[in-house]
Amino acid sequence: MAHSVRFWGIFAALCLLAFVSALDVSIIATALPTITDDIGGASQYIWIANSFVVASCVVQPLFGQLADLLGRRLPLIVSTALFTLGSGIGGGAHNPAMLIAGRTVQGVGAGGMYVLLDIVCADLVPLRERGKYLGLMFSWAGLASALGPVVGGVLAEANWRWIFYLNIPICTVALAVVVLAMRTKRPDPSETTTRGLDYTGMALFIPSILSLLVGLVRGGTEHPWSSWRTIVPLVLGIIGWIVFHIQQTFTKTPSVPPRLFTNRTSATAFFLTLVSSFIVQAQLYFLPIYFQAVKGTTVLRSGTSFLPFAIGTLTFAVLGGSLLSILGEYIPIHAGSFALSALACGLFTLLDDETSTAVWTVLQLLASAGVGLIMPVLLPAIMAALPESDVATSTAAYSFTRTFGYVWGVTIASVIFNAVIDDNAYRISDPGLRAEVSGAGAYAFASRAHGIIRDAGGREETGWDEVADVYTRALNVVWWVSLGVSVVGMLAVVFERRLELRKELETEYGIEGTSGAVEPKSGVEANVQVSSGQVEGPVEGGKIQGR
Incomplete structure (x- = not known):
């Protein structure tokens, strides 16, 4: 299908926003020591790093409802503007509180962007074609996540404030395109007056998820997992959720309608989203530690060594989306992706300080195939059994599930990693090095490996081989757990049903002036639901197809 210049302009803006929002999740990691040294905040580092993720996570269902109530354009403009404003506040910060405030505003904007980017993409092309375009968009987000530590390290050495200021011109360009080129249809005003926001739901959801994330972020770092300061917010968050x-189930305007989870295909695809997010985040978080602590490279060099994973993820995400568009089949791609992830994680356990460049490059490419192929194929599978009227709510639920999976990927993997480090710290004969890696200090300490080895004149002189062995043991357990999670994901695929992906775009929020958009159809073709609110299958020709 040939698309107009306006279509490609809007899509390019979506890719830019996907890149810059993903970049800000990982770019802060390598620059954080430099930032806290400049403005203070060593004791608040955990919130400087995580306020962005927490803020972006809790607002996503709200933006899904706003997209239905106000149309797509205004919420996207507002979320992009908030992200840009937060970047300016963060870049100009002169104390930790101001920096955390800037990161929080950024996170709220990014949360809206995560949801709206997927929704607008869904409004541009029919379900059968979405995987291809989601793959292109996700590939830029994956590339940004992988390049973040490298870019952060380079900018930290020059001027750390440009980590934030860099977002402003990029967002300004994307925002200008959205304002000028994106003209979207809105629902009938007489209908929107009867649909309000789920205020009660949001009043329950936001503080509950916030409490849960606070417990996850602080657990094992600020407070032990057994501390009441960790347990109480976790318990309150779970109860509230x-x-x-x-x-x-009782409100007339749910922000996360229960019907999204009442068919086995969509429910399974949501679970696969959580599982795949766990796997990719564990790899993003701990592969650089292998290069820094085991191989003894610099932080910047570890980022360069990580490029095969970044470039591979970009390439395979595009390939996965293209395969979905060509074949119209998502189940084989899901199963194949988790099989590749399981194989890659198993082979990661062979990595040590003597592994050759060729070997770890090939293993990273294998891992990138596992996580890249599935990225653009999950959301279409979720939507396959749902009507187009559920695009916004299902996308918001998908985006939240993905982000929540990232949080769990870091949290669970970190707990396991730190526990194995502590259990094996006795293998390190140097008491100073042993103290540095114990008590959840191993992750941050890895970045100092190259300097310690260099200053001591070699690995043997400083006893780093013993340290590297402990790191290798801890990483191996993380890889084994990731392998197990991959196998669970592969087995869960059997619960999905094969559903035909719609080839026609039917939406009341189409983008005017793009060849991908069509006028909304009326009646059963525009919004098909059974009386219970559960969709029994994909909509085709005005009939509900069986699951």
């Missing part, structure tokens, strides 16, 4: 889902 359960109450939220109960409330959603």
Whole structure:
């Protein structure tokens, strides 16, 4: 299908925003020591790093509802403007509180962007074609996540404030395209007056998820996992989240409609989203540690060594989306992706300080195939059994699930990593090095490996071989757990049903002036639901197809 210049302009803006929002998740990691040294905040480093993720996570269902109530254009403009504003505040910060505030505003904007980018992409092309365009968009987000530590390290050496200021011109260009080129249809005003925001639901959801994330972020770092300061917010968050889902079954305007999870294909695809996010985040978080702590490279060099994973993820995401568009089949891609992830994680356990460049390059490419192929194929599978009227709510739920999976990927993998480090610290004969890696200090200490080895004149002189052995043991357990999670994902695929992906675009929020958009159809073709609110299958020719 040939698309107009306006279509490609809007899509390019989406890719830019996907890149810059993903970049800000990982770019702060390598620059954080430099930033806290300049403005203070060594004791608040955990919130400088995580306020962005927490803020972006809790607002996503809200933006899904806003997209239905106000149309796509205005929420996208507002979220991009908030992200840009937060970048300016962060770049101009002169104390930790101001920096955390800037990161929080950025996170709220990014949360809206995560949801709206996928929704707008869904409005541009029919379901059968979405994988191809989502693959292109996700590939830029994956590239940004992988390049973040490298870019952060380079900018930290020059001027760390440009880590934030860099976002402003990029967002300005993308925002100008959205304002000038994106003209979207809105629902009938008489209909929107009867649909309000789920205020009660959001009043339950936001503090519950915030409490849960606070417990996850602080656990094992600021406070032990056994501390009441960790347990209480976790318990309150879980209880609040359960109450939220109960409330959603009774409200007339749910922000996360229960019908999204009442068919096995969509429910399974949501679970696969959580699982795949766990796997990719564990790899993004701990592969650089292998290069820094085991191989003894610099932080910047570890980022360069990580490029095969970054470039591979970009390439395979595009390939996965293209395969979906050509074949119209998502189940084989899901199963194949998890099989590749399981194989890659198993082979990662062979990595040590003597592994050759060729070997770790090939293994990274294998891992990137596992996580890249599935990236653009999950959302179409979720939507296959749902009507187009559920695009916004299902996308918001998908985006939240993906982000929440990232949090769990870091949290669970970190708990395992730190526990194995502590259990094996006795193998390090140097008491100073042993103290540095113990007590959850191993992750941050890895970045100092190259300097310690260089200053001591070699690995043997400083006893780093013993340290590297402990790191290798801890990483191996992380890889084994990731392998297990991959196998669970592969087995879960059997619960999905093969559904035909719609080839026609039917949306009341189409983008005017693009060849991908069509006028909304009326009646059953525009919004097909059974009386219970559960969709029994994909919509085709005005009929509900069986699952």
